[in-house]
Structure formats: C-alpha cells, structure tokens
Amino acid sequence: MLRAMIEVTDLVKEYESARAVDGLTFTVQAGQVLGLVGPNGAGKTTTMRCICGVLQPSQGTIRVAGIDLGADAVNAKRNMSFIPDDPQLFDYLTIAEHLKFYGRVYGVPDAETHAAALLHELELDGKQDQLPGTLSRGMKQKVAIACGLLHRPKAVLFDEPLTGLDPVAIRRIKQTIKRLAAAGSAVIISSHLLGLVEEIATHLMLMQNGRKVLHGSIAEVKESIPDLKDGGLEAIFLRATGYEEEPA
Amino acid sequence: MHSALFYLAFRQSAGGLKHRLLRLKQPRYFVPALLAIAYFWLSFGMPGLVSHDGGANTSGRFEMYRTFVVPGIAMMMLMGWATAPSRPAPAFTRPEAAQLFVLPFTRRDLVRYRLLRPQLVFILLGCFFALGASRSPEMSPLYAGIGGFLLLNLASLNAMTAALLANRMKHMGMHSLLLHIPSALILAALALPVWRNFQTMGPIDGNVARWLGPLFSDGLAYYAFWPMRQLALVPMATSLAEFGQGIAVVAGLALLYYVACMLLVAPFEERALELAETTGKKVDAMRSGGGFAALAASRMKKARTTKLKLAPTGPSWRAVLWQTLVAEWRVGPWKLAVGLSGLLVLLAVFGERLSHSRATGVFAIGLSAAMGIMLIMMCPRMLATGLHTEMRRLALWKAMPLSGYALLRGKIWGGAILVLLPGVIALSSAVAASMSVAKHDELPIVIGVFCAGVPLIPALAMTMIGLESAAVMMFPAWLSSMHSEPGFETIGRNLLSLVVRMLGGSLLSIIPGTIFAVVTVLGGLSGKISAALGIAGVLAAIALIAEMEFVIWLVGKRFDEIDATPE
Numbered sequence: 001m002l003r004a005m006i007e008v009t010d011l012v013k014e015y016e017s018a019r020a021v022d023g024l025t026f027t028v029q030a031g032q033v034l035g036l037v038g039p040n041g042a043g044k045t046t047t048m049r050c051i052c053g054v055l056q057p058s059q060g061t062i063r064v065a066g067i068d069l070g071a072d073a074v075n076a077k078r079n080m081s082f083i084p085d086d087p088q089l090f091d092y093l094t095i096a097e098h099l100k101f102y103g104r105v106y107g108v109p110d111a112e113t114h115a116a117a118l119l120h121e122l123e124l125d126g127k128q129d130q131l132p133g134t135l136s137r138g139m140k141q142k143v144a145i146a147c148g149l150l151h152r153p154k155a156v157l158f159d160e161p162l163t164g165l166d167p168v169a170i171r172r173i174k175q176t177i178k179r180l181a182a183a184g185s186a187v188i189i190s191s192h193l194l195g196l197v198e199e200i201a202t203h204l205m206l207m208q209n210g211r212k213v214l215h216g217s218i219a220e221v222k223e224s225i226p227d228l229k230d231g232g233l234e235a236i237f238l239r240a241t242g243y244e245e246e247p248a
Numbered sequence: 249m250h251s252a253l254f255y256l257a258f259r260q261s262a263g264g265l266k267h268r269l270l271r272l273k274q275p276r277y278f279v280p281a282l283l284a285i286a287y288f289w290l291s292f293g294m295p296g297l298v299s300h301d302g303g304a305n306t307s308g309r310f311e312m313y314r315t316f317v318v319p320g321i322a323m324m325m326l327m328g329w330a331t332a333p334s335r336p337a338p339a340f341t342r343p344e345a346a347q348l349f350v351l352p353f354t355r356r357d358l359v360r361y362r363l364l365r366p367q368l369v370f371i372l373l374g375c376f377f378a379l380g381a382s383r384s385p386e387m388s389p390l391y392a393g394i395g396g397f398l399l400l401n402l403a404s405l406n407a408m409t410a411a412l413l414a415n416r417m418k419h420m421g422m423h424s425l426l427l428h429i430p431s432a433l434i435l436a437a438l439a440l441p442v443w444r445n446f447q448t449m450g451p452i453d454g455n456v457a458r459w460l461g462p463l464f465s466d467g468l469a470y471y472a473f474w475p476m477r478q479l480a481l482v483p484m485a486t487s488l489a490e491f492g493q494g495i496a497v498v499a500g501l502a503l504l505y506y507v508a509c510m511l512l513v514a515p516f517e518e519r520a521l522e523l524a525e526t527t528g529k530k531v532d533a534m535r536s537g538g539g540f541a542a543l544a545a546s547r548m549k550k551a552r553t554t555k556l557k558l559a560p561t562g563p564s565w566r567a568v569l570w571q572t573l574v575a576e577w578r579v580g581p582w583k584l585a586v587g588l589s590g591l592l593v594l595l596a597v598f599g600e601r602l603s604h605s606r607a608t609g610v611f612a613i614g615l616s617a618a619m620g621i622m623l624i625m626m627c628p629r630m631l632a633t634g635l636h637t638e639m640r641r642l643a644l645w646k647a648m649p650l651s652g653y654a655l656l657r658g659k660i661w662g663g664a665i666l667v668l669l670p671g672v673i674a675l676s677s678a679v680a681a682s683m684s685v686a687k688h689d690e691l692p693i694v695i696g697v698f699c700a701g702v703p704l705i706p707a708l709a710m711t712m713i714g715l716e717s718a719a720v721m722m723f724p725a726w727l728s729s730m731h732s733e734p735g736f737e738t739i740g741r742n743l744l745s746l747v748v749r750m751l752g753g754s755l756l757s758i759i760p761g762t763i764f765a766v767v768t769v770l771g772g773l774s775g776k777i778s779a780a781l782g783i784a785g786v787l788a789a790i791a792l793i794a795e796m797e798f799v800i801w802l803v804g805k806r807f808d809e810i811d812a813t814p815e
Binding site: 052053054055056073074075077078080081082084086088089090091092093094097100101102104105106131147 | 250251252255256259260261262263264266267342343344345346347349350351352353354515517518521
C-alpha cells in the first residue's frame, strides 16, 4: 500500500477580509504527482505556502511524511522541499555555496557528489562559482531546483516550476519531476500550464475560491465530465470553473 | 544556533564585502571611492586637524556631547518600540524569507541568525566611530569603536524585542491601539521624570548642556535614565573604570533583551514574509533611481484618472510632457511642497502680527528661501519618471517613433512646470515676509525680486533637470552603477554628482547672469530698479531656457545614437 506523504485535512486560511482556502482536504501518496490548478486567486499559492510552513493555517492539520507540521515543524520540513516560482537566491553566495549551505541545513552526507550530479542534470556545469546576479532567470530557477532536491525530499512542492525556462530546460525539469516521483517522492505542482499538468501529473486538483472543485486521478477527473472526457484538461478547466465560452 | 546559519551569515557578509571590493576595479566605482577616501581624510585624518589645545572650550563641548547622548539613546530605544506595531516581525530580506522559512530551522534559530547577520556592518560602523573619536583629545578611539559596536547591537536587540512583542500581541488577537501600549508606557516612564524637572531655558549663556543636563539627571530622572547614562559611558568613557562600568550595564541589558527575545518568539513567518516583500519593493523602487517619488509609486494601489487633456495629434514632445506631468504629479512630492509653501505664506503674512517680532519675518524669509533653493536643487532627484529612472525603459523609448530631443524636451519641461507652482508660492512667502520687514524705500526692490524670480524658477529648475538628464545620456554606465548595492563609493559619487551639476550650472549661468547684472545696473542707474529687476529676470530666464534648449538638442542627438543597452 502506498504511503501518504502529504496529508491536508480541513485546511482553512483566513485573512482579515477573505477566506483564501476553505476547508481543503486531500492526500498525496508517495510516487504521485498532483497537479494543482485553478484560476488566479483560487488559493493555490496560499495552499502551497501553508503546506511548506510559511503561512499558519487558521484551521486544519497538515502532515508531511506522517509528521504533524503544526506540532513539529522542523522535522516535517526536513522531509520536504518548496521551490517557488520566483527564485530568490542569496546575493553573495555562489551556486556552489548555495548547495553547500543546503547540504549543511539538511545534513546530507554526500552533498558534494549529489550536488555535482544535480548541477549536471540541470545543465549548470561550470556555473558553480558564479553569483546569482550573473545568471539568467531560468538559470536561477534551476539553481533553486537543485537546492530543493539536494536532500532527496519525500515531498516536493513546485510553484510554477517552468517559468522563465527554455524548451531544453523545460524538458529537463519534466524528466526530473518524473524521476522524483518514480523514486517515491510525492510531488505537488501548481501551474497554469494545463499541458504540463496533463503530461506529468498522475492526479489533479482544481481549485476555485479556495475550494476543491475537482479532485482525483487524471482519468477520474476526465470521467467526471463525460461529454469532455476525450478533450483536454483545458476544456474541463473551463467547464468546471464556469468560464466555458457560449457556443457560437 | 544551527551551524548552517553561521555559515550563511559569514558567507553573505564576506561575499558582500568581496563583491564591493572587486567592483572597485571598474573606474565608475574606483573614482568615487577615491573621492570618498579623500573626503574622510580631509574630515578626520588630515594632520593638524585634531584639536590638542585641551582648553575649556573643548572640554565643555565634550561634556555637552555626553549630555546629549543620554536623550539620544532614550529616543533611539523609544523609536524602536514606537515603530514596532507597523513592523511586527523580525525584518528579513526577500531571499531570506523565501528560503529560510521553508527550511528546517526553529524560529529561535532564525531570530539568532537575524541578530548575527548585521555584525560586519556594525564592526565597520564601530571603526567609523573610532575614526570620529580620534579627532577629540578627550575620547579614546578604542572605547568609542567598541562602545559604538555594542550600542548598535543593543539597538538591534531593542528593535527585535519590540518587534517580537508586537508580533506576539498580534498573534494573541490584539490590534490597533493595544499594540501601542508598550511604547506608550515607555514614553510615560521617560517623559514623566523629565516633565517634573522641566523649567524654561532662561539665560544659559549659550550652554544648552547646562539646561539639558538636570532634566535627565535630577530627582526621579536620576533613576529613570541611569541605564542610559551608563550606556553613554561606553563609547565616551575617559577611563577604564568608566568603560568597565558601562560594559557591565551593556552586558546586563543585552542578556535581558536576549532572554526576552527567546521567550517572546511566536509564529512570525507570515508577517515577516509580507514585511520582506514590502521592503523589497521599496528597495527596488529606491534603486531604480526614482527616490522617494518611486517609493510612493511602489505603495500606490490606485489613482484618480487625470483631468489633464492630451490632444490625439500634435508634436510628440507634448505627449512626453503630458506623461511626465501626470505621473509626477501623482507620485511626486509636489502636493506636499505646495502645502508646505502655503504654510510658509501664512507664517509670512500673520507670523509677525501675532508674535510682534521682526525675527518671525526674518525666519519666514530664511525658511522660504531654503525651501525654494531646495526645490530647485533637489528636483531632479525628486522625479520618479526622470531620465535616470527611464533608462530602465530605454528599449521601450527607443522602439517608439520619438526623437531624443522630443523625449528630453518633454521630460525637462515637465519637471520645470512642476517646480513652478510650489516655487512661486515659496517666493511669494519670502516676498510677503520681506514686505513686512523691509523699509519703505526697499519695497521696489522686493517687488522687483518677485518679478525676476517668477520666470527664473522654471528656468533654473530646467537647468538642474537638464544637467542631470545630460549626465544620464552621456554616462549611462555610470548611472547604472547607482542602481547597484550601495557601498563606500556612494559618498564620493554623490559629491561628484553635486560638483558636476554646480560646475555645469555655473557655466550655463555666465550669459544669463551677465544679462541680469547689466539690465539691473542700468535700471538702478536710471532709478527704475523694480522694473529693471523684472525685465532682467525675464531676459535672463529666456537666455537660460535658450541655452537649455541647445543642451536638449545636443543631448537628444546622443539619445538617438545610444544603444538600447545602457551598459
């Protein structure tokens, strides 16, 4: 039986004026890739930030690799990684120093060899001694991914992982995500690129106004709207969110 | 504390220092750095500068400094608490907030890291304190350096404690006024003893310390300000005993603050992230070259649609003028400048009548003149959409069917028009005050100065903005260095910029200045000084504007030739 790596139960996140996430419950098993989609303002980023421990849930529990994030945040975070859409690297740490720092944080014994392998996989060979200021946005994104994957996390959260990447890098990252899942990690990808989600996700959750609108395996989601089951996710997305165009 | 955070703090500080040193290889950093060193050498290190007279004057001054340090420290501590409700979380940078909060660190580790991170800056500032102290024969540079370093750390701990308490209070559901209770209590504890000791200044023979000292040392104030007096001893100690006494108090207070910090820790990531993003936006805005106006723009969420009309056809420079006026008026400090100038007019008109003193009139003249000069001198830096900011959008401007002349003309005229309104109000204030102070036979001169000033204000503003824009066009690589992380060379760069503007302004004012002088002298000889001043002002302004039009044309050609990459 597959082990639940990310368990979110009755998650609520309220701000002063609005409820960004409203009673969300879902599980991501080891080896699964969950595509988190929804229109702007649906609550995807808030959900991701709650899972990675940056935002405090107003209600509900989050468990990562069986550890309650609210009760033992440090140990829960040891098993996960969050890769944001806007890579914010330290200005005066070289790429190699970033990886050394991450290796020390997670206590990775083979940090040096694994870092070299990740840099090679992400085509960052020869960039070890460069500062982030000299890199393109796509390169920075790759560095953030390398840092996030160094400790072989059991749960990985990607927020728009392909922003700013070239087609070659996009293919690399897709392969990396598939490799992670195959190695037993639970992956959540928040993205507006429905093609990407359809290609690499095993499961899909559609959010709107902080709530779950559709959730299940890709096949189950397609089955849930029978007249669109042969169409792509885009048609399902538009139907489920109420943005479907009127027939001409 | 987690060893990785030690590594991060050290590598970041060392990396920052190395980066700033390495970039000195480039002339645009090296030249201003040399100027900055020269400035510091002239200020602190030049032989013969240190006063060794040991006379009563120097001792008196030293005692006065020591007296001022106590209220200074009290104010610094209070400010930390007063501003805490608006920043109820430890301040992290955007990369720190984005990365460290998702890593497996405890919140206490993060607070310790935050306290550790600025140590290199504090050490460097301690060195500056030591350098400053080397000028005073009574002060020990060693005590001043160590004392400055320790006081900065104490201020950091004070601000951290205040922020963590505010965060904890928010976490407990307290909002708005309740969050100000700690600072109100501290204010009361500091103000009450001072209030009990307060007496009017009276005849003090110019020695403010003699009046200020007892306020902070007599009666209840003796106990209330005892810790601050001991803290003041650390950088300004004159003996090892004094220094040791101060160090003991610093150590005690630091321990208290640290324990409080560790006990007050509550979930702060969300607020710290918000704070980091807001601060990051402000820093971006400041670095983009727009100064405080760009800062206002970064905060602005919505704006009213302008009522200023723009015809769909016509010269393209007018479109740039319209864009400059709309954007600048919306975010620039012009409304504030108009309001302040208005207040000055009120002071000039009613001040003397109410106070029955000529001093009020003279004060109003001084303030108005200072405001007018500041407006003209500072206006290029006040502009959010001036050319120094627009260089970021160089590719966009270059892609438009717009000549460099049209772009510069619109920008420069726009800035000049914006300075006109507050400038004329400030001038009116000075004239109103002068009319109440001046003798009857001096009134024609006052009226003449007003008539000359009105056309000269936009012309002078145009010169300042034009010179700044010319510098941007001529040295875009130099300008791009202004958007990088500030370093030691910033002082030299600001000095150089001022010198260049003053030099350029002086050269451009030769012809208009001569015209102004000749017409005024002729008018004075013919006994029509008022009219002569007015005519001289108009003619000088026309000459200056003509010169600036030539500069705009010249620099506009450079814009047409420049590559879209400022480097």
